[in-house]
Amino acid sequence: MTEAGNAQGLGRRRLLRAALPLAVTATALDTAPARAASPGPTPKAPAPRGRDRIDVHCHLVPDFYRQSLAAHGVTEIGGVPVPLWSPALAVDFMNRYGIEAQVVSVSEPGVTYLDAAADRLAMAQRLNTYMSSELVHGSAYRQGRFGGFAVLPLGRKVTAKDVGDAVLEARRAVRELGLDGVGLFSSYGGTYLGDPVLEPLLRELDDLRAMVFVHPVTPAAYPDLGLPPFLYEFTFDTTRALVNMLYKGVYGRHARIRWLAAHAGGTLPYLSYRASLLTLTPALAQQFGDSGAADSSPYFRGLFYDTALSPAPQAMKSVRELAGTGHILFATDWPFSGPLFPGVGDPAPQLDETFDSGERLAVERGNALAQFPALAARLGARTG
Numbered sequence: 001m002t003e004a005g006n007a008q009g010l011g012r013r014r015l016l017r018a019a020l021p022l023a024v025t026a027t028a029l030d031t032a033p034a035r036a037a038s039p040g041p042t043p044k045a046p047a048p049r050g051r052d053r054i055d056v057h058c059h060l061v062p063d064f065y066r067q068s069l070a071a072h073g074v075t076e077i078g079g080v081p082v083p084l085w086s087p088a089l090a091v092d093f094m095n096r097y098g099i100e101a102q103v104v105s106v107s108e109p110g111v112t113y114l115d116a117a118a119d120r121l122a123m124a125q126r127l128n129t130y131m132s133s134e135l136v137h138g139s140a141y142r143q144g145r146f147g148g149f150a151v152l153p154l155g156r157k158v159t160a161k162d163v164g165d166a167v168l169e170a171r172r173a174v175r176e177l178g179l180d181g182v183g184l185f186s187s188y189g190g191t192y193l194g195d196p197v198l199e200p201l202l203r204e205l206d207d208l209r210a211m212v213f214v215h216p217v218t219p220a221a222y223p224d225l226g227l228p229p230f231l232y233e234f235t236f237d238t239t240r241a242l243v244n245m246l247y248k249g250v251y252g253r254h255a256r257i258r259w260l261a262a263h264a265g266g267t268l269p270y271l272s273y274r275a276s277l278l279t280l281t282p283a284l285a286q287q288f289g290d291s292g293a294a295d296s297s298p299y300f301r302g303l304f305y306d307t308a309l310s311p312a313p314q315a316m317k318s319v320r321e322l323a324g325t326g327h328i329l330f331a332t333d334w335p336f337s338g339p340l341f342p343g344v345g346d347p348a349p350q351l352d353e354t355f356d357s358g359e360r361l362a363v364e365r366g367n368a369l370a371q372f373p374a375l376a377a378r379l380g381a382r383t384g
Contacts, residue, residue, distance in 0.1 A: 052361075053099040053347070054368035054375070057213070057262055057308040057331030060104040061085040062130055068123065072113050078218060079228020083335040087135065087142055093334055094145065097347040100365075101379060103147035103372065104131065105183040107336065108217040112156045112188065121165045124153040128169065132177035136378075147375040149183035149213045150174065156189035158197050167204045174208050180372050181211035181260075186241035190220035193241050194248025206254035211304075211371060213260045214241055230336075238266030242303065243275045251299040258371065259303045260329065264310035268303075269318035272296035296322060304371065306331035307363065311348040320354060329371070330364040 066082060069075070075082060090102060106127055111120040131148035138146070150173030152166040173179045182205060184193060191197065193214070205212055216234035242261055245251060251259075261268065268275065276297040305319045308331035319328055332347055341347060351360050369376040 051098050051100050053330055053364045055099050055102045055332050056329045056368055057306045058102045058104055058334045059107045059336060065127060074109060074113050077107055078230030078234060080230065080336065083338055085335050091142065091145055096344040097341060101145050101147060101375060103149060103180055104135065105149035105213055105215060106151040107215060108185060110151050110185060111153055117161050117165065120153040120155055124151050124169055127151050128173045128177055128179065132179060136178060144378045147180040147372060149181045150179045151183055154188050158188050158191045163197060163201050166201050170204055174210060178374065180375050181213060183213045183215055185215055185217045186237040187217060187219060192244040194244040194250050202250060202254050206256045209256045211258045211260060214238060215262045235263055235266035238262055239268045239271065242268050246297055246299055261303050261305050263308050264315045264319050265303065265305045268300060269322045272300045272322050304329060307348060308333040309337060311350040313350065313353040316354040325355065325359050325362060326367055328363045329367050
């Protein structure tokens with residue numbers, strides 16, 4: 001091939017590489033109100049590695065919840081249409097991508113779109129009971145395929161009434177319904193998780209020794225750049241929540257809570273040194289010549305981080321430097337990420353750029369089994 005022809009070929013390849021994510025994004029951001037983002041076709045070819053992955057960040061949208069959202073004018077979440085979901089679609093997705101089980105949760109808006117505290121409590125109870133009876137402990141074909149994070153009845157303005165209801169619902173969800181943890185949003189109408197109003201709930205979660213999944217929301221006020229908030233604002237609000245809890249003393253006061261940060265902790269791994277500057281850790285590291293993870297707060301190193309929408313090495317290597325492989329758990333963010341998964345096979349091939357095969361198995365399975373013992377028992381899996 002001539003030099004000009006070679007350059008032309010390289011140009012075409014670059015164009016194709018650029019066009020693919022743009023096409024996927026265009027599909028994901030289709031905001032026509034009559035359409036929901038499709039989870040994609042369902043070819044039946046098996047995933048090459050077999051079915052062993054545990055997906056700790058994915059969502060459910062049962063019909064009764066979708067209908068309630070629509071009745072209150074909620075047809076988009078994070079700037080994209082509410083996606084299609086059913087247990088059968090979820091199981092099909094898992095089968096296509098070698099996923100043994102999903103730990104499902106409710107994305108924004110949770111129950112915050114409901115104005116009355118009684119309505120929020122009723123919907124949270126209905127969602128949690130559905131998770132338990134229909135998925136976690138459900139029918140034979142779904143048995144063992146699901147875990148669940150409870151949704152709590154907190155509103156856009158967090159009140160003492162909401163917090164009292166949330167304490168009781170968290171206890172019911174974990175102890176009676178057998179859910180695997182509790183989901184909290186990064187903020188509730190501008191109230192972040194270190195706010196004193198939430199302290200009774202945090203004490204209860206500490207008593208439960210709960211795994212608490214921190215999922216982002218569209219923040220109360222943000223500069224509108226004409227792009228959907230999930231693209232970047234979600235990551236920023238996660239970071240705000242995690243930093244807020246550090247300086248409000250949450251991690252120290254409630255050391256038995258295990259925190260799972262969505263989307264690789266937002267921007268926290270990259271900013272962990274800077275975000276620790278008002279603690280003693282960076283000064284001590286400077287004084288004694290320590291470097292790397294020792295530069296950041298040990299509380300940040302103790303968090304767990306998922307891979308959802310963040311499997312590329314730019315994110316994963318930063319998380320690994322901060323927290324280590326043992327604190328990283330595989331996740332897909334399905335069905336909101338459905339356009340990224342149109343076929344079968346390896347759902348996160350980018351992980352090979354950060355982890356070897358043994359480490360990938362820990363990230364995609366072993367770490368979750370260790371942190372979700374009840375799920376491991378349902379799967380009949382060894383955690384040791």
